[in-house]
Amino acid sequence: MKRYLRLLALFWSTSVAQEMEYRLNFLLALLSSLGSAAGGLFGLSLFYRAGHALSGWTYPEAVAVLGVFTLLQAFSRALLFPNLNRIVDHVQYGTLDFILLKPVDSQFWISLRILSPWALPDALMGSLLLMWATWQLKRSFLSLMGALPAILAGILILYGLWFFLASLTIWFVKIYNVTYVLQSFLEAGRFPIGAYPALFRWFFTFVLPVAFLTTVPARQVVGRTAGHVGSLVMAWGLGLLLFAGSRMFWRFALRFYTSASS
Amino acid sequence: MAVIETRNLTKIYRVARKAPGWLGSLRHFFRREVQDIVAVRDLTFTIEGGEVVGFLGPNGAGKTTTLKMLTGLIHPTSGEVRVAGFSPWKRETAFLRNISLVMGQKQQLIWDLPALDSLRINAVVYGLEETTFRHRVAELSELLEIQHILNQPVRKLSLGERMKAELLAALLHFPRILFLDEPTLGLDVNAQAAIRQFLRAYNERYGATMILTSHYMADISALCERVILIHQGTVWYDGPLSGLLEKFAPYREIRVEFHQPIARENLQRFGEVERVEGRRAHLIVRRKDVTDVVAQMLRNFPVMDLTIQDPPIEEIIRRVFALPGHSPVP
Amino acid sequence: MKRWIRTLRTFLGVYYAYMLEYRSEIYLWALAGVFPFILMGVWIRAAESGHFGWEPVRFARYFFAVYLTRQLTVVWVIYEFEETVLKGTLSFYLLQPVPVVLRFLSSHLSERLARLPFMLALTLFFFLLYPRAFWIPDPRHILSFLILVTLAFGLRFLIQYTLSMLAFWTERAASVDEFFFLAYLFLSGMIAPLDVFPEGLRRFLMWTPFPYMLYTPARALMGGTVPWNQVLPVIALWGLFFWGLYRILWTRGLRHYSGMGA
Numbered sequence: 061m062k063r064y065l066r067l068l069a070l071f072w073s074t075s076v077a078q079e080m081e082y083r084l085n086f087l088l089a090l091l092s093s094l095g096s097a098a099g100g101l102f103g104l105s106l107f108y109r110a111g112h113a114l115s116g117w118t119y120p121e122a123v124a125v126l127g128v129f130t131l132l133q134a135f136s137r138a139l140l141f142p143n144l145n146r147i148v149d150h151v152q153y154g155t156l157d158f159i160l161l162k163p164v165d166s167q168f169w170i171s172l173r174i175l176s177p178w179a180l181p182d183a184l185m186g187s188l189l190l191m192w193a194t195w196q197l198k199r200s201f202l203s204l205m206g207a208l209p210a211i212l213a214g215i216l217i218l219y220g221l222w223f224f225l226a227s228l229t230i231w232f233v234k235i236y237n238v239t240y241v242l243q244s245f246l247e248a249g250r251f252p253i254g255a256y257p258a259l260f261r262w263f264f265t266f267v268l269p270v271a272f273l274t275t276v277p278a279r280q281v282v283g284r285t286a287g288h289v290g291s292l293v294m295a296w297g298l299g300l301l302l303f304a305g306s307r308m309f310w311r312f313a314l315r316f317y318t319s320a321s322s
Numbered sequence: 323m324a325v326i327e328t329r330n331l332t333k334i335y336r337v338a339r340k341a342p343g344w345l346g347s348l349r350h351f352f353r354r355e356v357q358d359i360v361a362v363r364d365l366t367f368t369i370e371g372g373e374v375v376g377f378l379g380p381n382g383a384g385k386t387t388t389l390k391m392l393t394g395l396i397h398p399t400s401g402e403v404r405v406a407g408f409s410p411w412k413r414e415t416a417f418l419r420n421i422s423l424v425m426g427q428k429q430q431l432i433w434d435l436p437a438l439d440s441l442r443i444n445a446v447v448y449g450l451e452e453t454t455f456r457h458r459v460a461e462l463s464e465l466l467e468i469q470h471i472l473n474q475p476v477r478k479l480s481l482g483e484r485m486k487a488e489l490l491a492a493l494l495h496f497p498r499i500l501f502l503d504e505p506t507l508g509l510d511v512n513a514q515a516a517i518r519q520f521l522r523a524y525n526e527r528y529g530a531t532m533i534l535t536s537h538y539m540a541d542i543s544a545l546c547e548r549v550i551l552i553h554q555g556t557v558w559y560d561g562p563l564s565g566l567l568e569k570f571a572p573y574r575e576i577r578v579e580f581h582q583p584i585a586r587e588n589l590q591r592f593g594e595v596e597r598v599e600g601r602r603a604h605l606i607v608r609r610k611d612v613t614d615v616v617a618q619m620l621r622n623f624p625v626m627d628l629t630i631q632d633p634p635i636e637e638i639i640r641r642v643f644a645l646p647g648h649s650p651v652p
Numbered sequence: 653m654k655r656w657i658r659t660l661r662t663f664l665g666v667y668y669a670y671m672l673e674y675r676s677e678i679y680l681w682a683l684a685g686v687f688p689f690i691l692m693g694v695w696i697r698a699a700e701s702g703h704f705g706w707e708p709v710r711f712a713r714y715f716f717a718v719y720l721t722r723q724l725t726v727v728w729v730i731y732e733f734e735e736t737v738l739k740g741t742l743s744f745y746l747l748q749p750v751p752v753v754l755r756f757l758s759s760h761l762s763e764r765l766a767r768l769p770f771m772l773a774l775t776l777f778f779f780l781l782y783p784r785a786f787w788i789p790d791p792r793h794i795l796s797f798l799i800l801v802t803l804a805f806g807l808r809f810l811i812q813y814t815l816s817m818l819a820f821w822t823e824r825a826a827s828v829d830e831f832f833f834l835a836y837l838f839l840s841g842m843i844a845p846l847d848v849f850p851e852g853l854r855r856f857l858m859w860t861p862f863p864y865m866l867y868t869p870a871r872a873l874m875g876g877t878v879p880w881n882q883v884l885p886v887i888a889l890w891g892l893f894f895w896g897l898y899r900i901l902w903t904r905g906l907r908h909y910s911g912m913g914a
Contacts, residue, residue, distance in 0.1 A: 092831065095835075099843075112704070241680050256694060257693055
């Protein structure tokens with residue numbers, strides 16, 4: 061355990077050091093994060109200026125959803141994108157061999173090797189949106205902290221889904237872009253789930269559980285807690301299930317990797 | 323004591339066969355046609371601790387497949403394999419701490435950072451204490467003569483320096499068994515020689531077992547007392563290198579440069595003339611005749627320069643397998 | 653002239669065969685373009701409130717048309733160009749007696765052809781799921797749509813190709829386009845028809861190139877009247893502007909490129 065923590069510290073410090081060589085990226089990431097937040101707010105305002113409340117939520121409440129969405133985006137930029145999207149390269153260039161021969165859990169290595177510092181602006185922007193929402197709603201900052209378990213569950217779910225799709229490249233190198241499909245569907249998390257028609261709600265709850273990613277944590281933030289415990293338990297159940305599934309799937313997938321290479 | 327033991331080690335790949343075009347894809351979808359490709363068949367050998375063994379064979383002979391089965395990257399289809407007392411494919415931590423794999427075409431060092439950073443990660447991976455780590459880096463980098471480059475970003479190193487740093491990274495945990503897949507590929511002659519020298523020293527100093535594949539005869543002849551020739555997935559020869567050369571390549575190549583052009587006809591009595599270009603000629607001569615031929619040439623022709631070398635391994639192997647009547651060692 | 657047609661035909665044929673090899677990848681990209689459908693869901697639900705003057709079916713048709721337009725005008729030349737410069741392949745292309753841009757155009761056009769089966773399947777699927785939205789556009793509207801889509805593609809391609817020229821000076825040319833894409837995402841009608849934008853903003857946007865890349869073609873397919881006497885001059889002006897910029901950057905860029913000894 062201690063060895064893994066030390067390893068993680070080294071992984072992340074080296075990858076941050078490596079990225080620091082390209083300092084202009086920080087400015088670009090900051091601007092892009094500002095731009096997409098402005099666009100997201102503008103998109104929401106189109107509904108509210110005409111007097112339509114998405115799913116009956118007030119504007120600050122909808123902003124809280126956008127805040128959680130931005131936080132999860134920061135998480136995918138920081139870890140999922142730089143690590144999992146490289147599995148295909150490891151397979152193609154055979155560098156997976158090196159990882160498999162290390163006396164370290166290979167899924168740990170594959171998933172956490174790199175931490176991209178350029179996700180920082182998104183993380184800040186997400187927190188800012190959430191703070192603005194709680195302030196507008198006259199909620200205490202404690203309610204923000206209360207949303208942490210739900211956000212963590214969302215992170216687990218997101219990781220499980222992303223990892224599953226990314227490890228498919230062990231069989232099919234050509235579908236390296238399948239995680240972009242996932243990402244584009246996750247855009248649905250910009251709005252509270254109640255803002256969608258029934259069919260969409262069903263799809264984004266049971267097929268692709270976007271509802272658990274953003275709406276459930278946002279409910280805690282804005283204080284719409286009726287029936288919240290139930291959905292929190294479901295989110296954690298789903299998250300743990302997907303995480304355990306990803307462990308099993310990785311072991312299963314490796315059997316095919318090792319037999320495919322020559 | 324045997325460090326590596328294999329018995330009837332076999333690997334069969336199942337490959338899908340599909341006609342081109344989307345119609346082919348469609349047919350393939352409903353009725354999957356598969357084909358079995360035997361990469362390695364009934365490989366049996368034993369390697370003792372401290373031995374340096376070269377795997378030889380043409381491309382696609384099954385060398386890399388064997389190497390990957392020994393390291394545990396590939397699960398054998400049938401047969402037995404024990405490495406350092408472990409079943410490699412289980413990839414147990416204790417096993418992994420005992421081995422290392424170096425691949426000439428692949429690199430594990432982080433491209434944009436100094437090699438030392440990558441080494442630090444490996445130190446934690448293999449659970450080395452800080453003092454042990456510093457000690458080993460000092461020792462190995464001195465042997466490799468790369469103390470001065472460990473602080474430079476890997477991308478700024480030359481190919482030879484990079485390979486040395488890769489070796490350092492692979493040996494940091496002092497593996498008892500070292501697998502090397504084409505470790506000198508693409509390096510210039512000096513760098514090749516330096517790597518060879520290092521590997522030899524490492525073997526002598528620490529008694530590590532080494533298994534090596536290479537395209538360069540010089541690698542094999544400088545390092546391996548024993549070679550295993552693999553062809554079509556089976557062992558064709560297992561024994562000392564000199565025996566292999568006598569058995570399969572009783573030839574050497576002589577390259578001469580004369581003061582003036584010499585006609586092909588005049589050279590033919592010495593051996594097989596491979597090429598004549600102006601004042602230069604290449605001859606293939608039986609190993610036992612070499613001294614004789616050289617002496618005669620020097621006497622009869624105005625020789626300016628003359629070199630004797632082993633034909634490249636690919637060339638030897640081509641000759642071996644072009645000859646009829648050769649079959650695997652029973 | 654005949655020679656050009658032959659060259660173009662050969663290029664298209666070869667690139668089409670190449671694209672067919674990457675069908676699975678292309679289909680996934682096409683699937684990753686679901687963003688308009690997600691917004692369709694929110695807007696259908698919002699339209700039920702009657703705040704927006706459009707019926708739900710109208711929103712459905714609009715976003716479907718946006719999806720089609722987007723699929724037909726996807727451009728990625730900047731990534732291709734960047735790679736060509738970084739890898740030095742550009743030097744080969746420059747030595748050939750064919751304009752360099754022809755290759756990129758061919759790859760884009762033939763990719764569209766490879767994408768077509770997927771678009772048809774998705775269209776079928778959509779109307780099966782939501783038969784109320786089905787309509788057969790007037791042939792005149794289809795004609796306007798095709799003309800406008802061609803212009804939209806041309807403009808989008810020209811703008812991105814102009815930005816690609818930055819690859820001569822920086823390795824991060826693509827991130828400049830990402831900013832352009834952010835503006836495109838929020839201002840071109842992707843997130844909502846311009847009809848629900850604030851009046852002043854809409855009037856301003858009609859002077860920018862953005863609405864002409866999605867909104868105008870989509871509205872044309874729905875049967876809206878096309879203000880040609882505004883559309884054509886604005887597109888022509890922006891086209892001229894970027895064409896001029898492209899010529900300047902191309903000449904200077906080439907000088908810089910050869911100066912680097914590539």
